[in-house]
Each structure stands twice: as C-alpha cells, then as structure tokens.
Amino acid sequence: MSRSATRPTGEAPAVVHVTGARPNFPKAAPVVAALARAGVDQRLVHTGQHYDERMSEVFFRQLGLPEPDVDLGVGSGSQATQTAAAMVALEELFTAAPPRVVVVYGDVNSTLAAALVAAKLQIPVAHVEAGLRSFDTTMPEEVNRLVTDRLSDLLFATSPDAVAHLGNEGIPADRIHFTGNPMIDTLLANLDRFDADRARKRHALSGPYAVATLHRPANVDATEDAAALVAGLHEVADQVPLVLPLHPRGRARLEEAGLGRHPAVRVVEPQGYVEFLSLVRGSELVVTDSGGVQEETTVLGVPCLTLRANTERPVTITHGTNRLVSREDLPDTVREVLGTPAGEHPAPPLWDGKAGPRIADVLTGFLR
CATH class of the missing domain: 3.40.50.2000 (Glycogen Phosphorylase B;)
Known part of the structure; x- marks a missing residue:
C-alpha cells in the first residue's frame, strides 16, 4: 500500500x-x-x-x-x-x-x-x-x-x-x-520560468491562441453536457486557435463528443507546472472550470472565463480577470474579450x- x-x-x-x-x-x-x-x-x-x-x-x-x-x-x-x-x-x-x-x-x-x-x-x-x-x-x-x-x-x-x-x-x-x-508564492517565485515564446514553439503556435482546461463533473460526466461543451469549444476555435491540455477525468467522454475534430483545437497531454503556466502566460484568454487557474490568471493578468455557475474564489472576479460564463454564452463572451484591450487589476490582498x-x-x- x-x-x-x-x-x-x-x-x-x-x-x-x-x-x-x-x-x-x-x-x-x-x-x-x-x-x-x-x-x-x-x-x-x-x-x-x-x-x-x-x-x-x-x-x-x-x-x-x-x-x-x-x-x-x-x-x-x-x-x-x-x-x-x-x-x-x-x-x-x-x-x-x-x-x-x-x-x-x-x-x-x-x-x-x-x-x-x-x-x-x-x-x-x-x-x-x-x-x-x-x-x-x-x-x-x-x-x-x-x-x-x-x-x-x-x-x-x-x-x-x-x-x-x-x-x-x-x-x-x-x-x-x-x-x-501560498499558491501565489509559488507562481511569483517561478515567474521568470514561464516562457510564452517557448510554449508557442513547442505547440507550433504562430499567432494568438487560447487555452482551455476542463474536468468538472457538471461539464464532462454526462454525454449531453460533454456534447454541449464540445460544441461551445468549437465555436471558440472558430475565433481563435484553442490548446487544451486534457485532464484524464472526462477525456474519453469529450473525445467521443468530437473534441479534436475541429482543425483549430489542439488536444495535448497534461502539462507540467512550468509548461502549463508558460502556455497560459502567452494566451489571449483561458477557458476553465478549475479553481486554481482562476487565481493564476488573476496574477498573470490573463482574461479567464470560468465555465461554471458559481465560484468559491470571488476575489478573482472583484480583484482579477475572472468572470463566470455559461456554455451558451461562451462564444459571444470570447468574442467580446478578444475585442477588448486588457485592463489593469489590483492584486487581491496579501x-x-x-x-x-x-x-x-x-x-x-x-x-x-
């Protein structure tokens, strides 16, 4: 054991x-x-x-x-x-x-x-x-x-x-x-290691791109939810190439729903800490249902669209780049974010x- x-x-x-x-x-x-x-x-x-x-x-x-x-x-x-x-x-x-x-x-x-x-x-x-x-x-x-x-x-x-x-x-x-x-301690200590140019080269990205990371049961467990999610992600990929490090949880369901069939969706293996945040740092936006990614994007100043009805981290909305979005609203929200210059956000206290x-x-x- x-x-x-x-x-x-x-x-x-x-x-x-x-x-x-x-x-x-x-x-x-x-x-x-x-x-x-x-x-x-x-x-x-x-x-x-x-x-x-x-x-x-x-x-x-x-x-x-x-x-x-x-x-x-x-x-x-x-x-x-x-x-x-x-x-x-x-x-x-x-x-x-x-x-x-x-x-x-x-x-x-x-x-x-x-x-x-x-x-x-x-x-x-x-x-x-x-x-x-x-x-x-x-x-x-x-x-x-x-x-x-x-x-x-x-x-x-x-x-x-x-x-x-x-x-x-x-x-x-x-x-x-x-x-x-303390997770932000780790991020700030490694900031110089997050190399967006290296991430672009590694994934053969020549221009703007977005990152997605999704694994919550509400998004991937049921066949109909996975199909709706994939349809929304394909609409995002119509606007900007999408790199998706795919968590083992829900992988089969999303692949069955045709996730990788869009030419602008790149499904990759789960990334190491430095590799993933290098990818995030160079992206135009992130689509996620992860809690920690909401915090990391807040500090990195990258727009974050959280595909959930709620968040246990509201400070990432009041003091960060995060916003909650539904599957139905995702493509229009991506369009809005891509057309809006990034703003300044105060860091959450401590x-x-x-x-x-x-x-x-x-x-x-x-x-x-």
Missing part, C-alpha cells in the same frame, strides 16, 4: 503534510520550505490520488518539493473508494508515528481523508485554503471543504471573504488566520508571495 518512508516509521515528526493531487503541490511548496528554514521536523506524504507522472511527480521536481517521505499509492476510483483507501493508509501511518499537527491543502479527497483520520485520532488539523465556499453542494469539493474546515484547529484563509464565511459558520476567531495565498512564511509562523507558534 505504501513505500517505506525515509524516516524510521516509529519516529514521530512534528508536522505531517498530506498532498494528493496536483492543485495541492504549489500550495504546499512554500509552507514546506518556510518550515524547513525554521528547523521544524516535518514529513511529506503523497497519497497518490494523482498518480500519472505528468499529474504529480513532475510537480515535485519543478517546484523544488522534497521527494515524499511516504507515497501511499491510492490511485483513482470513485469518491468513496478513493477517500476510504486514503483513510485506511493514513490511519496506519498516523497511528504508528503520531505527528503533532497534520497540514492539509485545498479540497481534494485526500484532504478530507486526512482531516477525518487526524480528528478521530485527536491530532490537530491545519487547513491551508480554508473558508472557500461556492455554496453548491453538488460539487464534491464543496463537501470536502465544509467537513475539513469543521474539523480543523488552524484555518488559513486566502481571502477576506473566506475569513467571513468561517466566522459566519461559527468557527472561533482565534482559529482563523488570514495569511494570503497575494504578495509571503503566505508560506506567514503560515509557518502560525504553525511554529502552535507547536511551541
């Missing part, structure tokens, strides 16, 4: 970080680095929820994260299967060497699994990216966020609205810490590249 840790199993670290999917890694990297500078004994656990090399291992190399001490190899499966497998493996790990704090990131199934196991073992939980709310419980991520926040002892919020949500839900104020967004050290300061204080 897991490969052996570099640390002896019986030796309990002060902090265990649990990551499982590619959105976790840019959030964890600044926190791990800041705690290392503070001399905190820590262990990095990868549940293996994303197990393809392009979906996880390349991120460890590019972000300078240490090789995981433990890789649980959970792999794919249904929500219940994946969460249960992670819980069983994490319970074994935490029981053998109970850490003083378990740090979880974001809203993936591994996040929920680690929070549940730690809480039942009476191990404090720290949630990085707490308080985000879409208020749409049809999204599995929203359920994961709600439960994880309820179980957490330390809640690190990336935006003022997240702080407000936690307060409205009755979370004591002394548990809530507004620290900013998205300044220093969130990782702020989180580490709170954690070291808690450990003391």
Whole structure:
C-alpha cells in the first residue's frame, strides 16, 4: 500500500503534510520550505490520488518539493473508494508515528481523508485554503471543504471573504488566520520560468491562441453536457486557435463528443507546472472550470472565463480577470474579450508571495 518512508516509521515528526493531487503541490511548496528554514521536523506524504507522472511527480521536481517521505499509492476510483483507501493508509501511518499537527491543502479527497483520520485520532488539523465556499453542494469539493474546515484547529484563509464565511459558520476567531495565498508564492517565485515564446514553439503556435482546461463533473460526466461543451469549444476555435491540455477525468467522454475534430483545437497531454503556466502566460484568454487557474490568471493578468455557475474564489472576479460564463454564452463572451484591450487589476490582498512564511509562523507558534 505504501513505500517505506525515509524516516524510521516509529519516529514521530512534528508536522505531517498530506498532498494528493496536483492543485495541492504549489500550495504546499512554500509552507514546506518556510518550515524547513525554521528547523521544524516535518514529513511529506503523497497519497497518490494523482498518480500519472505528468499529474504529480513532475510537480515535485519543478517546484523544488522534497521527494515524499511516504507515497501511499491510492490511485483513482470513485469518491468513496478513493477517500476510504486514503483513510485506511493514513490511519496506519498516523497511528504508528503520531505527528503533532497534520497540514492539509485545498479540497481534494485526500484532504478530507486526512482531516477525518487526524480528528478521530485527536491530532490537530491545519487547513491551508480554508473558508472557500461556492455554496453548491453538488460539487464534491464543496463537501470536502465544509467537513475539513469543521474539523480543523488552524484555518488559513486566502481571502477576506473566506475569513467571513468561517466566522459566519461559527468557527472561533482565534482559529482563523488570514495569511494570503501560498499558491501565489509559488507562481511569483517561478515567474521568470514561464516562457510564452517557448510554449508557442513547442505547440507550433504562430499567432494568438487560447487555452482551455476542463474536468468538472457538471461539464464532462454526462454525454449531453460533454456534447454541449464540445460544441461551445468549437465555436471558440472558430475565433481563435484553442490548446487544451486534457485532464484524464472526462477525456474519453469529450473525445467521443468530437473534441479534436475541429482543425483549430489542439488536444495535448497534461502539462507540467512550468509548461502549463508558460502556455497560459502567452494566451489571449483561458477557458476553465478549475479553481486554481482562476487565481493564476488573476496574477498573470490573463482574461479567464470560468465555465461554471458559481465560484468559491470571488476575489478573482472583484480583484482579477475572472468572470463566470455559461456554455451558451461562451462564444459571444470570447468574442467580446478578444475585442477588448486588457485592463489593469489590483492584486487581491496579501497575494504578495509571503503566505508560506506567514503560515509557518502560525504553525511554529502552535507547536511551541
């Protein structure tokens, strides 16, 4: 179930970080680095929820994260299967060497699994990216966020609205810490590596282009939804070439719906962190249903069209380039964006590249 840790199993670290999917890694990297500078004994656990090399291992190399001490190899499966497998493996790990704090990131199934196991073992939980709310419980991520926040002892919020949500839900104020967004720490630290010219050359792009990344169940699970999405993307490609790094989730459904049949749609494999953001940086706009991409485009100043009815990141609309759009409105909105000069947007508060050290300061204080 897991490969052996570099640390002896019986030796309990002060902090265990649990990551499982590619959105976790840019959030964890600044926190791990800041705690290392503070001399905190820590262990990095990868549940293996994303197990393809392009979906996880390349991120460890590019972000300078240490090789995981433990890789649980959970792999794919249904929500219940994946969460249960992670819980069983994490319970074994935490029981053998109970850490003083378990740090979880974001809203993936591994996040929920680690929070549940730690809480039942009476191990404090720290949630990085707490308080985000879409208020749409049809999204599995929203359920994961709600439960994880309820179980957490330390809640690190990336935006003022997240702080407000936690307060409205009755979370004591002394548990809530507004620290900013550690994923933006990673983006700003790597800004010089995002080479748009190299991305154009790699994908044989000679002029303007757009990027799309789509995988949410509401967009890709049902045959009729996938067909409507593909029709909308083809209308976008009528206006501007479209590069689509295709997530394994929903790939078959979108390909069956004819995604790649348009001559201006380029379906490519999932990209590494640097490769993907290089592609985004050089694009005219991004079409997405991803949460993290809304934040990254906000900082890069690239127009973002989020193909959802809601977002748990409204700060990317009030302080960024993001707007919500329906499948029906997508082609007209793309036309509008392409015809409008890019404007200036103020950065969201505390998205300044220093969130990782702020989180580490709170954690070291808690450990003391």
